[in-house]
Amino acid sequence: MGLGVRSRSALLSQSYTQIQTYDSGERNLASLPKILVIGAGASGLAFALACAHRGLKVRIIEKRPERSRIQKATGIAQSVWQQLAPYGVTASLIDRALPMKNFVFRDDGKLIANVRVPLVGNEPAAHLLPQAQxxxxxxQALFRMGVKVEYGTSFSGLAQSELHAQLILIRDAVEVENIQFDWIVGADGANSEVRSILRTPFIGRDYPEQWTVSEISTKQWPTEVQAQLFLSTSGTGLFLSHPSPGIVQGIMNAPSVGAALLAHFPDGAIQYERQFVVSLRRVQTPRVKRVWLIGDAAHTQSPVGGQGLNLAIWDGTTLGNALINGDMSVEATLSNRAKRVLFFTDFDYRMLSTKSKFIRKLRNTYWSLACRHPFLSRWFFKLISGAW
Incomplete structure (x- = not known):
């Protein structure tokens, strides 16, 4: 099933042969907007790439001293590969990524379905690759365009008018610049300082469980499978993925996912484990005058369904291209997409964590049928691919 490595790379690249790099000579460079991105995670990088690729003046700051090495998400949607292809990112990584082909689902230890993941538009719906990579x-692609992430840089004193936003940049606890921008993009995560300063309500709720994520090294992962889901009558769900050779990541809506991983893979060695809280929240609008919020600064969702990283990158590239084209309708576009994705991930979470015998029976029957009749699950994997 699926395409060979060379043909996958060729097809993804071929789709973008018609895309042209922005010619800065088409406009007076002095008239191009001056933009600051706060936060160098996936959404901030994606936005900066879209802008720099088309000739816009963009700076990107990050308060951390260096990039995090924790892998976090592992599922990269087909749409993300397409969005990042113009910047050379897809060509540099696609051969290392593992295409999603098989998904195994068990409930109380009983095999419910071993689903062959259907292709979407002749390509895998998603690939597995560590987010850090x-x-x-x-x-690196951004650096090749002449934009370097300014690590160890924070800000204060954010103020704005109808035409500009202004703030002070801080390095080593010293105020180093008082600078004005045409746009500021807050991509600084779920605990966004930008959103807090704007006093923008973050509407929604926290899920009740304490979630945990861990990675182990093991040689016991079944090579023909890319993802496994273990559910139970207690409402606990353990999702396992295989993002790179010899590594298994586990996410569970309960404590001690590391111990659960070792129960499945006795030869395993824990690489890291951490706890986190999952929220279903979003801002009413991603724009306040000259400031935009994208990624987790604008919305947070359940990891079930694997949409957080993919929505963050979509936010960044969509907003970047819209600002280049002067399309302010992107405000509604971003908001509407977030609503749909959050609804989908919340539905998935409810199906995963339900304790209702009736709903569990319906859920398990559906996936059992989808295993025998793949067309029944095409809609689901189409959404996983990012084709919203």
């Missing part, structure tokens, strides 16, 4: 490649 994707972000590193994005940052």
């Amino acid at each position: 994707l972000e590193q490649a994005m940052e």
